[in-house]
Amino acid sequence: MFELETASQTDNLRRVAIDPVSRVEGHGKVTLLLDDHNQVQQVRLHIVEFRGFEKFIQGRPYWEVPVMVQRLCGICPVSHHLAASKALDLVVGAVSITPTAEKMRRLMHYGQMLQSHALHFFHLSSPDLLFGFDSDVGQRNIVGVAAAHPEVAKQGILLRKFGQEVIRVTSGKRIHGTGAVPGGVNKALDPADRAMLLQDVEQMIVWSRDAVHLTKRLHTSNPALYDQFGLFRSNLFSLVRADGALDFYHGHLRLRDGDGKVLLDGVDYQNYHHLLTEEVKSWSYMKFPYVTAMGREQGWYKVGPLARVQNCDFIPSPLAEIERREFMDHGQGGLVHAPLAYHWARMIEMLHAAEVIKELLADDDLLGDDLMSCGDRRREGVGVIEAPRGTLIHHYQVDEDDLVTMANLIVSTTHNNQAMNEAVRQVARQYLNGREITEGLLNHIEVAIRAFDPCLSCATHALGQMPLTVELLDGSGRLLDRRVKG
Amino acid sequence: MSDTKKFLLDGKPVVFQDGQTILEAARQAGHYIPHLCWHPDFPAHGSCKLCIVKVGGRHVSSCAMPAKEGMEVESNTPEMNGERRALLQxxxxxxxxxxxxxxxxxxxxxxxLAYDLEMLSAHFNHFYPNRPVDASHPDVLLDFNRCIFCELCVRASRDIDGKNIFALTDRGIHKHLVVNAESGRLADTDFAASDRAANICPVGVILHKRQGFARPIGERDYDAKPISVVAMEEVEK
Structure with a gap:
């Protein structure tokens, strides 16, 4: 049993709900149960949407899946598009795809990493970090950032735009394109598009490095806050390349414990279902995965930038590797577990993505015409990719008539379910216990959730305009106080 | 005196020959009239009604209505396009x-057509019919969900392929496309991917397997130009 997950008794406890959590993608809510002394007795992050993709994919032709499943998300649809394509590559027997196909997919994916990380940091999280967690709520949004820090806001918007242009030239559309198909891709890069991107890529690298330095300054200027806020320790989980390098597109699975010791390495993700168990809890639609052999209380982990940057042995691009080493130094020999360090790690990854895009654009394989591979048909395939928010697993079974009979998706945010709950509980202990609850205090809870960049539904995203309703009820459920924002 | 016969389409003279329908004459003269069930290789069918025009105050199917000297035909008007939009919905x-x-x-x-006629919403309540796909054939998938009952596959299979593989069955709101086999499965017919019927569906019912999304966005039929332009370019070819 996890501390603060379930109160020993709920009689006479006051319930506070943050519903919905704002400036994250999708819909979720947080409930707090407080006793008469405002001591927190129970904290839960609930995911309140049911999507059903795994069910309605069944009975559809497999080649439709990479396009259909990307509708899970409007922020990082490329992740679902490519994870599904990788799984279905195996179904069509394409154990390896052509250099042009792999590099086009990589370009698309790294473009997505860049745009998604830029969106999260600049549009969704920078208002908290630049103005303060309990600053004026009217200013605490991207419009406020644009007014107070116009250069930062401009760079964020143009970084995201560049990433989306990369996606457009590789998949046909900025959102929900069709570039990858089982066995390869449907197009190579147009030389004119390559020239267009090459004009701006150097600037993107400079701005990305500036963003890394901004997040680093935030940490070093206020370590008491940034290193301690919502702090908890956990295992780390991610894909790494065969040589241990950071790789967002392909690799094997590695699990590291909270002290930095590698517990599992070189795990073929085709066997993920032997490795992981997904626990269902009655109060949330999002499952709680854990490493089966370690059990539910020891086997949970975090994924995403903070896990990846520390789980790999090195980053295979020069500027990002320099930044990774500085980041590791910040841990003074140990791992950095502070949730707010997600932002710093995320910006290092954005810099890496920009560097990889530049390197890929120089590669003439992108202009090739050998787009498709095939081989002996199989009935099953697993595709895993490192999405902006973490490890993304797609698993399909296909019958002899080409129809999908089984789909299992474990999306990045699901892996972080326990971790986000732990962060929220820690913030509740640190900031809410014994105090009168204010909007600013509740935003501390949201700041902790935002650090993980959760995609709560993998579909929609709110930008602060959604209402936040907080109700205070007494032990008998009578409404004592109610505040509404938005 | 010239013996050239003409009618007026949206106020513009259109020359026609005896026996031509309004749609055929308009098309030959470079004027697009929307249609779905009409195809140049088959007689008029008159079922989709998208080619509806107004002649002398009456609504007629231009694919089936013979052109007549001096007719005044209204087609590309807000009223007619509004009716087409409702049909599409x-x-x-x-x-x-x-x-x-x-x-x-x-x-x-x-x-x-929905794009071209600016259909912005479905307007009516969805029926959500239950129409399972038929994936039994090794090369062709049937996704009945998208059938608009144009019967082009029915006609092509019967009149060109000589196989008579498709039919519409039931009536009214229960009408649906079926495969002419005792099992109802396409695999139990002599249907082939090279049949004309396999290559004539105007929507996404009859699909060649394992080829979906092969054409990238930007190179598809209606990516660069609306159907009203693409259809007339096909006439010029």
């Missing part, structure tokens, strides 16, 4: 048309 709600994941998207005449 009905077609959309009667089936299950999920363009975002449909491999025919960008090459689909129904979708292209």
């Amino acid at each position: 009905m077609l959309f709600v009667e089936g299950n048309h999920f363009c975002p994941s449909c491999e025919k998207s960008g090459n689909c005449q129904l979708q292209a």
Whole structure:
């Protein structure tokens, strides 16, 4: 049993709900149960949407899946598009795809990493970090950032735009394109598009490095806050390349414990279902995965930038590797577990993505015409990719008539379910216990959730305009106080 | 005196020969009239009604109505396009048309017409019919969800392929496309991917397997130009 997950008794406890959590993608809510002394007795992050993709994919032709499943998300649809394509590559027997196909997919994916990380940091999280967690709520949004820090806001918007242009030239559309198909891709890069991107890529690298330095300054200027806020320790989980390098597109699975010791390495993700168990809890639609052999209380982990940057042995691009080493130094020999360090790690990854895009654009394989591979048909395939928010697993079974009979998706945010709950509980202990609850205090809870960049539904995203309703009820459920924002 | 016969289409003279329908004459003269069930290789069918025009105050199907000297035909008007839009909305709600994941998207005449006629919503309540796909054939998939009952496959299979593989059955709101086999499965017919019927569906019902999304966005039929332009370019070819 996890501390603060379930109160020993709920009689006479006051319930506070943050519903919905704002400036994250999708819909979720947080409930707090407080006793008469405002001591927190129970904290839960609930995911309140049911999507059903795994069910309605069944009975559809497999080649439709990479396009259909990307509708899970409007922020990082490329992740679902490519994870599904990788799984279905195996179904069509394409154990390896052509250099042009792999590099086009990589370009698309790294473009997505860049745009998604830029969106999260600049549009969704920078208002908290630049103005303060309990600053004026009217200013605490991207419009406020644009007014107070116009250069930062401009760079964020143009970084995201560049990433989306990369996606457009590789998949046909900025959102929900069709570039990858089982066995390869449907197009190579147009030389004119390559020239267009090459004009701006150097600037993107400079701005990305500036963003890394901004997040680093935030940490070093206020370590008491940034290193301690919502702090908890956990295992780390991610894909790494065969040589241990950071790789967002392909690799094997590695699990590291909270002290930095590698517990599992070189795990073929085709066997993920032997490795992981997904626990269902009655109060949330999002499952709680854990490493089966370690059990539910020891086997949970975090994924995403903070896990990846520390789980790999090195980053295979020069500027990002320099930044990774500085980041590791910040841990003074140990791992950095502070949730707010997600932002710093995320910006290092954005810099890496920009560097990889530049390197890929120089590669003439992108202009090739050998787009498709095939081989002996199989009935099953697993595709895993490192999405902006973490490890993304797609698993399909296909019958002899080409129809999908089984789909299992474990999306990045699901892996972080326990971790986000732990962060929220820690913030509740640190900031809410014994105090009168204010909007600013509740935003501390949201700041902790935002650090993980959760995609709560993998579909929609709110930008602060959604209402936040907080109700205070007494032990008998009578409404004592109610505040509404938005 | 010239013996050239003409009628007026939206106020412009259109020359025609005896025996031509309004749609055929308009098309030959470079004027597009929307249509779905009409095809140049087959006699007029008159079922989709998208080619509806107004002649002398009456609504007629231009694919079936013979052109006559001196006719005044209204086609590209707000009234006629509004009626076409309503017909499209009905077609959309009667089936299950999920363009975002449909491999025919960008090459689909129904979708292209909806764009061209600025259909912004389905307007009517969706029927959500239960129409399972038939994936039994090794080379061709049938997704009945998208059928608009144009009968082009029925006609092509019967009149060109000589196989008579498809038919519409039931009536009214229960009408649906079936495969002419005792089992009802396409695999139990002599249907082939090279049949004309396999290559004539204006929407996404009859699909060649394992080829979905092969044409990138930007190179599909209606990516660069609306159907009203593409259709007339095909006439010029």
